[in-house]
Amino acid sequence: MTKKLTSIILLFLFINHFAIAQDKVITGHITDNTGKPVNGATVIAQPSGRGTASTADGSFRLSAANTDKAIKVTLVGYEAYIQPITGLHKFDIALQPSSGNVLNEVVLVGTRSAGRTRLNTTAPVDVFDIGKLQQQTPQNDLNQLLQYASPSFNSNRQSSSDGTEHIDPASIRGLGPDQLLVLINGKRRHTTSLVNNQGTIGNGSVGTDLNAIPASAIERIEVLRDGASAQYGSDAIAGVVDIVLKKNTGDLFASATGGVSSKGDGGLGQLNLNYGTALGKNGGYINITGEGYIRDRTTRAQNNNLIIFDQSALNNYFAYDFTDDPAASRKYDDDMLKQKGLSRDKFNFQIGDAKIKNIASFFNLSLPFSDGKGEFYAFGGYSYRQGEGYGFRRLPSDYTVNVYSIFPDGYQPNTTSHISDRSIAFGFKHTLGSWKADLSNTLGDNRFDYFVNNTVNASLEDKSPTSFKAGGHEFLQNTTNFDISRKFDVLQGLNLAFGAEFRVDKYQIRAGEEASWKNYALVTAPDGTVSNPSGLAGGSQSFPGFSPQNAVDKSRNNTGVYADAELDVTSKWLISGATRFEHYSDFGSALSGKFATRYKIASGFNLRGAISNGFRAPSLQQQYFSYVSTDILPDNTLGASGFFTNNSAVAKALGIPKLKQEKSVNYSFGFTAQPLKDLNISADGYLINIKDRIVLTGSFGFDPDGNPVPAIQDIINPLGASSARFFSNAVDTRTKGIDVVADYTIRSGNNRFNASLGFNINTNKITGIHVPAQLKGQERIFFSPNDSTLIVKGTPHTKTNLSLTYSYKKFSMLLRNVYFGAVNRNDFPFGEEQQFKGKIVTDISFSYTVNPLTLTIGANNLFNIYPDKQIYDNSYFGVFKYAPVQMGTLGSFFFGRLTLNIPSGK
Known part of the structure; x- marks a missing residue:
C-alpha cells in the first residue's frame, strides 16, 4: 500500500x-x-x-x-x-x-471532459433538480423522489421481508440493484451489508441505501442510463447514479413536512435543515445538512383463512382448506373467539410499510489553495435508522411455536433494525501545468443489527424471554483513487484521462445471543442421533438470530487502472472510448471497454450510440452470507430454510459451482433534438446481454410439488435445515427497451408553464439456464418460476411520467401522472402466476410563497389507487391482500410542507 x-x-x-x-x-x-x-x-x-x-x-x-x-x-x-x-x-x-432547456444542463457523469451538456453527450443522462422536487412533490425520501420522477427507475417498499423492509431496493431498466453503481461527487458509494433474500425485487442482490443520504444535502442527481464498467468499474452494468452535493454558502434552507394516509396511518413528520458558510479568502466553503423523520407503519391486512385455535385439525398452522372438515374447524374457532370475547380482526397479520425513524447529517467542504490551482475537499455523512417490521403472526393453533403461559392467544412478532451508515471522503485536486489531477480516499461502512421483540423461543417454554438480540452484519469499503486528465488542441479538442483505483472490501456476520438461535428441545442419543421429541421450535420466532456457524469475517482487495479519451473530430462529430483492467484478490481479473459516438446531423439534432462490455464481481455478501430462517416451505408449512455458501459441504454435495463474475455487453442508439427553442426531446434504445447472472436458487429439499426429497433431506437435515438455497451464476438474460424524455417550457410575463414527459418500455428475457449435471431434473428448483418471473416481469414493462407545472408570481402548482405498467408475480410452488394490471397514480400540489416562506399542500396518489388484489392462491390463504408492486400499498397520502429559504445577503 x-x-x-x-x-x-x-x-x-x-x-x-x-x-x-x-x-x-x-x-x-x-x-x-x-x-x-x-x-x-x-x-x-x-x-x-x-x-x-x-x-x-x-x-x-x-x-x-x-x-x-x-x-x-x-x-x-x-x-x-x-x-x-x-x-x-x-x-x-x-x-x-x-428557459427550461434541461438537455443543455452541464453534466459530470459519463464524461471526463469538462463542459459537456446533456444535449451533446454520447449516452443518455437524466438530471434531476432535487431542490425543486423536494419543495413541490409529495415524496419525502430519495428512493421515492426518483421513483416518481424517472421512468426507468424502480423502487418499492416491501412488507414481511426481514431487512428489506428497512432498506428499499432500487434499480434501473429492470436490472438488479447490484448492477447500478452509485457515486457521490463522482466518488464510489459503498453498498449496504443487507442481502435481499425474501423474494422481493432484487432477490439475491445487495444494493445501495439511497435513503441514508438526506435529500436536502443534494444539489442535483445525474443518472447515466448506459453501461459504464469501463469508465467506473464493477457494478455499473445497468448505469450510474451520481449524487452532486450542495456547495452554496450563506443560504439557509429549512423544511418541515407532515402527512398521513387516507386510512389514518403511515403518519409522517420530517424536518430538513441546510446551511453553508464561506471558509477563508480563496472561495472555500462548508455546506452542512441535517435531516430527521418519523414514518409510522401502515396496515393493509384482511381476515385470513388460517386455523386460529383448532389443534385437532389435520395439519397445524394450515388453512381450513386442508382440514378433514373445514366447516367444523371454523365453527370450533368461532366458538373460541366468542368465548374469549375476541374477533377475527385480532388475528390478522401486520402487513404494510414498516415504521421508520431516521436521522442523518451530511457535509460538503472545499478549501481552494491560494494559488488558484487546486483545492482540498471532503464530504461525508452519518445516518442512523431504527425500523420496526413484522413477521408472520404465530397463531395459538400451533403449539410448536407458542408458549401459552406468555402468549395465550399467540402473538405478532416484530423485528427492529438498528442501521448505522457512515462515510467520509477527502482528497486533493491540483492543476499541474495543463493537467488536472485528483487524489482521493473514500471510506464507507454499513452496519445492520437485528432485535426481535414480542416473540418467544418455544423450546425454552416458560423460561423464554420475549425480546432477543439476533446479531447482524456489516460491510466496509475503502477506495483510493488517483485520476489525471488534460485537454489537447487536437482537431476540435481531445480530452485524455487516466486513473488507478485500489479498493478494500470487508464483510462480517455477527452471531446473536444464544437464545435467539438455539433449539433447547433437541435431544442427542448415545449414537449421536439428534431428535426433537417435543417438536418445539427453537430460536426467536419469525427471525431466528445468526448462529456462531453463520458468523464470518472476510475481506478482499481490488486494483484497477483505466484510460479514457474523448475527441471532437469536428465541431459536429464526437468519439469517445474507455478501457479498464481490474484484478480481484479472490476471483481473478477482468478487462472491459467502451466506444461511443455522437454526430450533429443538423442544428439541434444529434445522433448518438455506444457499445461496451462490462462485468460485475460477486459481492462478499453473496459469497459468504449464510443463515437459517423461518420461511414458508414448499409444502405450505413454516420451517427452517437455510442459505448456505457456495464453498460449503452442502453446496459441494449438491454440485453447486463456485461463483464467478457476471459479464455483459451493452448496446445503445438514440437521438437528441430541439425542434423549438424551448422544446427538447431525447430517445434512446438499448440492448443489454448479461451472461452468468448471479441469482438465488430455489429451496432444495423439496420437489416442485412441495414434497420432501429424501436424498437431499438426508444431506441438509443434520445442518438444522429443511431446505437449502445458494447463490449461483444460474442464468443469462437479455434486457431491451426504449427511453424517451421530452420537455417543453412556455414563458409569458409572470406566467411560466412546463410540461415534462418521460417514457420507458422495458423487456427482460431469460436466454439460458446453467444447471449443473448433478441437478438435472431439478431445473425448477435450481431456478424457480417465481425468481424467473421477478426478473422477467417483476418491474413494469411500461412506465410513463407526465409532469405539468405552472407558476404565476407567488403561486405555483404541480400535476403529475405516473403510469405503472403491468407486472407479474409467481408464487410457485403453492400458488400461480398472476398479472397485476397497469395503474395511473396522480400527484398534485399547490404552493404559495411569501418570502422567505413557502407553504405547499397536496397529495400523492390522489385517487387512492392500489395494485390489483392478490388472487386467493397467492395470498397465503388471505393473509396478503396486496403484493408490494408498482406504486406500493400506501394508497392516498396527504401532506403539508412549510419551507424557509433565506438567500445569502437577505
Whole structure:
C-alpha cells in the first residue's frame, strides 16, 4: 500500500515538473439577472478544461492556460454563459434564468471532459433538480423522489421481508440493484451489508441505501442510463447514479413536512435543515445538512383463512382448506373467539410499510489553495435508522411455536433494525501545468443489527424471554483513487484521462445471543442421533438470530487502472472510448471497454450510440452470507430454510459451482433534438446481454410439488435445515427497451408553464439456464418460476411520467401522472402466476410563497389507487391482500410542507 502511494506522489511531481503550458489569471464577479451575487457557479476555461467555482460574494479566480480562448460559466437553473478571453482578464458576468432547456444542463457523469451538456453527450443522462422536487412533490425520501420522477427507475417498499423492509431496493431498466453503481461527487458509494433474500425485487442482490443520504444535502442527481464498467468499474452494468452535493454558502434552507394516509396511518413528520458558510479568502466553503423523520407503519391486512385455535385439525398452522372438515374447524374457532370475547380482526397479520425513524447529517467542504490551482475537499455523512417490521403472526393453533403461559392467544412478532451508515471522503485536486489531477480516499461502512421483540423461543417454554438480540452484519469499503486528465488542441479538442483505483472490501456476520438461535428441545442419543421429541421450535420466532456457524469475517482487495479519451473530430462529430483492467484478490481479473459516438446531423439534432462490455464481481455478501430462517416451505408449512455458501459441504454435495463474475455487453442508439427553442426531446434504445447472472436458487429439499426429497433431506437435515438455497451464476438474460424524455417550457410575463414527459418500455428475457449435471431434473428448483418471473416481469414493462407545472408570481402548482405498467408475480410452488394490471397514480400540489416562506399542500396518489388484489392462491390463504408492486400499498397520502429559504445577503 505504501509503495503504491509513493508511486502516485512521484507521478504527481513528474507531471508537474514537465508541464510546459504557461498560466494566466482570470478573475471576475458573477451575478444573476437581479444583480444578486451568484454562489457556486462553475467556471471552466476552454479548451484546457481548468475550472473553479464562484464564492459567496459571486467572485472567482481561475488560473487558465495560455492557450485558453474562452471561459464558460454554468449553474443549474441558469443559461450557460460563454465569455471570450481577449486582452482583458477580469469580467463582470450576469447569468440569465434557464428557459427550461434541461438537455443543455452541464453534466459530470459519463464524461471526463469538462463542459459537456446533456444535449451533446454520447449516452443518455437524466438530471434531476432535487431542490425543486423536494419543495413541490409529495415524496419525502430519495428512493421515492426518483421513483416518481424517472421512468426507468424502480423502487418499492416491501412488507414481511426481514431487512428489506428497512432498506428499499432500487434499480434501473429492470436490472438488479447490484448492477447500478452509485457515486457521490463522482466518488464510489459503498453498498449496504443487507442481502435481499425474501423474494422481493432484487432477490439475491445487495444494493445501495439511497435513503441514508438526506435529500436536502443534494444539489442535483445525474443518472447515466448506459453501461459504464469501463469508465467506473464493477457494478455499473445497468448505469450510474451520481449524487452532486450542495456547495452554496450563506443560504439557509429549512423544511418541515407532515402527512398521513387516507386510512389514518403511515403518519409522517420530517424536518430538513441546510446551511453553508464561506471558509477563508480563496472561495472555500462548508455546506452542512441535517435531516430527521418519523414514518409510522401502515396496515393493509384482511381476515385470513388460517386455523386460529383448532389443534385437532389435520395439519397445524394450515388453512381450513386442508382440514378433514373445514366447516367444523371454523365453527370450533368461532366458538373460541366468542368465548374469549375476541374477533377475527385480532388475528390478522401486520402487513404494510414498516415504521421508520431516521436521522442523518451530511457535509460538503472545499478549501481552494491560494494559488488558484487546486483545492482540498471532503464530504461525508452519518445516518442512523431504527425500523420496526413484522413477521408472520404465530397463531395459538400451533403449539410448536407458542408458549401459552406468555402468549395465550399467540402473538405478532416484530423485528427492529438498528442501521448505522457512515462515510467520509477527502482528497486533493491540483492543476499541474495543463493537467488536472485528483487524489482521493473514500471510506464507507454499513452496519445492520437485528432485535426481535414480542416473540418467544418455544423450546425454552416458560423460561423464554420475549425480546432477543439476533446479531447482524456489516460491510466496509475503502477506495483510493488517483485520476489525471488534460485537454489537447487536437482537431476540435481531445480530452485524455487516466486513473488507478485500489479498493478494500470487508464483510462480517455477527452471531446473536444464544437464545435467539438455539433449539433447547433437541435431544442427542448415545449414537449421536439428534431428535426433537417435543417438536418445539427453537430460536426467536419469525427471525431466528445468526448462529456462531453463520458468523464470518472476510475481506478482499481490488486494483484497477483505466484510460479514457474523448475527441471532437469536428465541431459536429464526437468519439469517445474507455478501457479498464481490474484484478480481484479472490476471483481473478477482468478487462472491459467502451466506444461511443455522437454526430450533429443538423442544428439541434444529434445522433448518438455506444457499445461496451462490462462485468460485475460477486459481492462478499453473496459469497459468504449464510443463515437459517423461518420461511414458508414448499409444502405450505413454516420451517427452517437455510442459505448456505457456495464453498460449503452442502453446496459441494449438491454440485453447486463456485461463483464467478457476471459479464455483459451493452448496446445503445438514440437521438437528441430541439425542434423549438424551448422544446427538447431525447430517445434512446438499448440492448443489454448479461451472461452468468448471479441469482438465488430455489429451496432444495423439496420437489416442485412441495414434497420432501429424501436424498437431499438426508444431506441438509443434520445442518438444522429443511431446505437449502445458494447463490449461483444460474442464468443469462437479455434486457431491451426504449427511453424517451421530452420537455417543453412556455414563458409569458409572470406566467411560466412546463410540461415534462418521460417514457420507458422495458423487456427482460431469460436466454439460458446453467444447471449443473448433478441437478438435472431439478431445473425448477435450481431456478424457480417465481425468481424467473421477478426478473422477467417483476418491474413494469411500461412506465410513463407526465409532469405539468405552472407558476404565476407567488403561486405555483404541480400535476403529475405516473403510469405503472403491468407486472407479474409467481408464487410457485403453492400458488400461480398472476398479472397485476397497469395503474395511473396522480400527484398534485399547490404552493404559495411569501418570502422567505413557502407553504405547499397536496397529495400523492390522489385517487387512492392500489395494485390489483392478490388472487386467493397467492395470498397465503388471505393473509396478503396486496403484493408490494408498482406504486406500493400506501394508497392516498396527504401532506403539508412549510419551507424557509433565506438567500445569502437577505
